[in-house]
Amino acid sequence: MSQTRLSAATLKDFTTRLLQSAGLSAAEAACLAGNLVLANLRGVDSHGLMRLRTYATRVKCGVVKPGVAPRVVREAPAFLAIDGGNGNGMWIGRQVMELCIGRAKETGACFATVNNGNHFGIAASFTEMAAAEGMIGLAMSNAGATMVPTGGRKPILGANPLSIAIPSGKYRPLVLDMATSTVAQGKIILAAKEGKKTIPSDWAVDPEGNPTTDPELALKGAMLPFGGAKGYGLALIIDILVAGLSGALTSAHTRNFWKDFEHPQNLGFFLGAWNIASIMPLPEFERRMETILGEMKACPPAPGHTEVFYPGEIEHRREAENLRGGIALGPAVIEDLTKLGGEYGVAFPS
Ligand SMILES: NC(=O)c1ccc[n+]([C@@H]2O[C@H](COP(=O)([O-])OP(=O)(O)OC[C@H]3O[C@@H](n4cnc5c(N)ncnc54)[C@H](O)[C@@H]3O)[C@@H](O)[C@H]2O)c1
Structure with a gap:
């Protein structure tokens, strides 16, 4: 193509x-x-x-509001409850992360819930802000209900993403950034858009709840959680942290990003940072990360693989190539x- x-x-x-x-x-x-x-x-x-x-x-059409700043509605030294005011998710998320990083410099760690949120894109863009400041970053969001719980046939959970980024000394930061579905639903939308006829059978189910390899049927059906009940459990816990704790809508009730242009999504986020220097000197931690990641890199590759990667490495490599x-x-x-x-x-x- x-x-x-x-x-x-x-x-x-x-x-x-x-x-x-x-x-x-x-x-x-x-x-x-x-x-x-x-x-x-x-x-x-x-x-x-x-x-x-x-x-x-x-x-x-006005369901995402311009010119909105995050509003702190409740706070403790290491915790902020924030109203995202239906502003753009990336814009609100970045500002909330800046608040958390600023606080973590004083308190050692700071976490924030956000309600009235909109789609915030790739979660790594927030956690890497913390890693760049010598901190461990955490970002989660819920998303529209596209995924079945294990054993269910109705989508009532989102592919609720999770990212954790960790400064890693001479290596680029370790960045785990993942959907809790086997893959992000956007990959199926893209496959359908590009006219692909098949997708792997563990990505999605058809409307009756049977595994399918047809991207069109998969879009009519629902996504599957990664790793069976473990992915389901993690997606549910994310929904509880981002929405149960913030007052945002849970995945089952958020408004559809792609189709509903009349109502704000009212998603929830959970963002935060741990300041490594408050636990051990940052250079010492970074040396430890170099040893840990060095051990991963030194692991002999299995047949069919050329090397072992650590989380985020493949994406950082592609970024450098595409730049x-x-x-x-x-x-x-x-x-x-x-x-x-x-x-x-x-x-x-x-
Ligand atoms: N905002 C939202 O509502 C939302 C919802 C779902 C997903 N997302 C985003 O979609 C993106 C894609 O998610 P995904 O789950 O499809 O990603 P993915 O499956 O491609 O990768 C998930 C993680 O596994 C790591 N990884 C992949 N292959 C690896 C290998 N061979 N060795 C070591 N590590 C490896 C990646 O570095 C990444 O950290 C993420 O950026 C996520 O934040 C956002």
Whole structure:
């Protein structure tokens, strides 16, 4: 399939201008654009520019509010309860993470719940802010109900993502960033958009609850949790931390990101940071991380594998490659972005 390569800077500029045209401030638009382009740079295309149309539409029709700042509604030294005011999820999430990092410098750790949230994209973009400050970052969100609980046939849980980032000395930070479904649903949407006929059988079930390899049937059915009941349990706990504890809607009740342009999503987030220096000197911890990750890297590869990676390594490597060679976009995404540019008066770069 033919692909077009464009530089991250070009795509970020186009995306920022388009989101400003939709109604976001320059800073909000740049923040959202940064998160989307980062996803494409890392090969997480399910959370990249294929979603731009929906983000722009949600702003334009008023269910995502521009110019909103996070509002602290309750606090303790190491805990903040925040109202996200239906602002853009990336914008609110970054500011909340900055608050947590600032507090963790004083208290050793700080965590925040956020209600009235909107889709915040790739969770790593928040946890890596903490890692860059010598802290361990945590980010979770719930998402629309697309996933069945183990043994169920109705989607009542989201693919609730979890990210943890850890500074790792000479290595780039360890970044676990994962959906609690086997894969993010965006991968099936993208497969269908790109005309692919099959997906692996452990990704999703059809509307009757049977495993399916057909992307169209999978989109009518539901996602499966990763690792059976363990993924189900983790997704449920995330829903409880982000929504049960914040007052946001649980996955079963949040509004559909793709289809509902009348109501705010009211998702919940749980974000935070542990300040390593309050537990042990940061250089000592980083040396320990170098030893731990060095042991992973030294593990002899199994047949069919060339090396062992640590979490986040593959994405960081792709990011470096795509920063050099440009981001490859498929024809369906290019067509959509070109049309979208026309609708918002911002020409898509050719
Ligand atoms: N905002 C939302 O509502 C939402 C919902 C779901 C997912 N997401 C995002 O979607 C993205 C993709 O999630 P996913 O679960 O499909 O990702 P994935 O399955 O590609 O990767 C999950 C994790 O496993 C690691 N990994 C993968 N292969 C590896 C290997 N061979 N060795 C070592 N580590 C390896 C990755 O580095 C990553 O940390 C994430 O950025 C997530 O935040 C967001």
